[in-house]
Amino acid sequence: MASPSKPTPAKTTPAKAAPAKKGGAKGTPAKASSGGSPELVKHPIFDELGFQTDPNNLYRQTVSSMLAAADIMNLPHHLKIILAQPKNEIMVNFPVLMDDGEYRLFKGYRVQHNNALGPYKGGLRFHHDVHLDDVKSLAFLMTMKCSLVGVPFGGGKGGIKVDPYKHSKGEMERIVRRFTAAIAHQIGPDYDIPAPDVGSNAQHMAWIADTYSFLSEVGGHQPEAVITGKPVAYGGSLGREKATGQGVVDTLVEMLPEIGIDIKGCKFSVLGFGNVGSWTGRILQDRGAKMIAVMDHTGAIQNDAGIDAHALALHCQKTGGVAGFKGAGRIDKDEFYQTKVDVFVPAALEQMITEGEARMLNCKVVAEGANAPTTPAGERVLEARGIEVLPAILCNAGGVTVSYFEWVQNKTCQQWDLERVDRELNKHMVQAAKRVRDARKKYKCNLRTAAYAAALERLQAVYSVRSLFP
Numbered sequence: 001m002a003s004p005s006k007p008t009p010a011k012t013t014p015a016k017a018a019p020a021k022k023g024g025a026k027g028t029p030a031k032a033s034s035g036g037s038p039e040l041v042k043h044p045i046f047d048e049l050g051f052q053t054d055p056n057n058l059y060r061q062t063v064s065s066m067l068a069a070a071d072i073m074n075l076p077h078h079l080k081i082i083l084a085q086p087k088n089e090i091m092v093n094f095p096v097l098m099d100d101g102e103y104r105l106f107k108g109y110r111v112q113h114n115n116a117l118g119p120y121k122g123g124l125r126f127h128h129d130v131h132l133d134d135v136k137s138l139a140f141l142m143t144m145k146c147s148l149v150g151v152p153f154g155g156g157k158g159g160i161k162v163d164p165y166k167h168s169k170g171e172m173e174r175i176v177r178r179f180t181a182a183i184a185h186q187i188g189p190d191y192d193i194p195a196p197d198v199g200s201n202a203q204h205m206a207w208i209a210d211t212y213s214f215l216s217e218v219g220g221h222q223p224e225a226v227i228t229g230k231p232v233a234y235g236g237s238l239g240r241e242k243a244t245g246q247g248v249v250d251t252l253v254e255m256l257p258e259i260g261i262d263i264k265g266c267k268f269s270v271l272g273f274g275n276v277g278s279w280t281g282r283i284l285q286d287r288g289a290k291m292i293a294v295m296d297h298t299g300a301i302q303n304d305a306g307i308d309a310h311a312l313a314l315h316c317q318k319t320g321g322v323a324g325f326k327g328a329g330r331i332d333k334d335e336f337y338q339t340k341v342d343v344f345v346p347a348a349l350e351q352m353i354t355e356g357e358a359r360m361l362n363c364k365v366v367a368e369g370a371n372a373p374t375t376p377a378g379e380r381v382l383e384a385r386g387i388e389v390l391p392a393i394l395c396n397a398g399g400v401t402v403s404y405f406e407w408v409q410n411k412t413c414q415q416w417d418l419e420r421v422d423r424e425l426n427k428h429m430v431q432a433a434k435r436v437r438d439a440r441k442k443y444k445c446n447l448r449t450a451a452y453a454a455a456l457e458r459l460q461a462v463y464s465v466r467s468l469f470p
């Protein structure tokens, strides 16, 4: 498969000239590098558990938001320490034959954060710059997300350190199948159920399901339920591909009225135009909203009269990015962030909205389509500026919710129609939004802390009846 060009931010103003820390996956710009060195987020639990002391450490930053909620709701100490670390951290190294006849060694991960509410659940990221702490953060977020949105799963996440766009289809198939073999005894339809994430897709899920079925001895018991996000022809669910974007839109429909924004005619911008960004753009446009600006790893574009999200999605499928799209003009990175919109949707990688971006944003609401896109320092700036943040564990929970429906369909040998999938998804999203609003009232806090508090309440309830073994 052709490799998209390296991130080429259009023009970069002097203030943003520092090279990006990490290259973005297809559809996602490189992680932000501006904002200076943030302060180290502190909590006694970090010292007790010997957390990394790098202020940029994603895991420390992510867990700090949960601990803020745990503190205001007086969560017992033992639950804080249990939830601050994953149960299992699995790392595998495996050799794969390349097309040139040489073997290359790859590194893969599966982190199983918590299974108090059900089997571990979460995606597999295929990215050249994925590290254990990233995977730990994402697994932790899955525990919180599943709890908040009311699906009977715990949290997990995995990945392979690989750039999927730099390998032929044959190489990718061998990499994915060999990785599956390396972790096959650690996953299972009732134990740990992976899914797609950044850089992985339905074809990869099909190879994983097929390899697992081949290796496992559970023939006849729906071994394909070991993974979700599969092609519809092989046990996938209708509506799964667009599910995360659909969930972002369902959340906005639920939350915007109280912020005084009408979705019809509302203006929005999107950072990252991969699966989440492009589906959010298309569905929002179909609901009468107008996409004004988009930025991905190939550059940034803007059109005040509106960018056709459907046409842009087709353009990206053909060319690999938003650059060169005829229906909009090119702008630079700073202009993108400064574009006046009602809603800004970060739908790329983690830690992209640091202090610098937060100061530039010209919006009323940030709807987090990506996992952990806002750093604690970025969040403080947004809060001080009165910008409402719809937190990722609520906003992007549509993907895992429809994964749950896929798993149920596999287990019960059913195929739901799209209308049923969308209706059930909407129920979960509306319920979760309500729980977040209720928690905000109860604890008098911002929406992120409220979302964590609502997720923690459910975890606390299950621990209080299960208690701890032995």
Ligand code: GLU
Residues within 6 Å of the ligand: 121, 122, 123, 124, 193, 194, 195, 196, 197, 198, 228, 229, 371, 396, 397, 399, 400, 401, 403
């Ligand atoms: N990777 C997606 C997420 O971060 C989906 C996970 C799943 O479907 O299990 O929510």
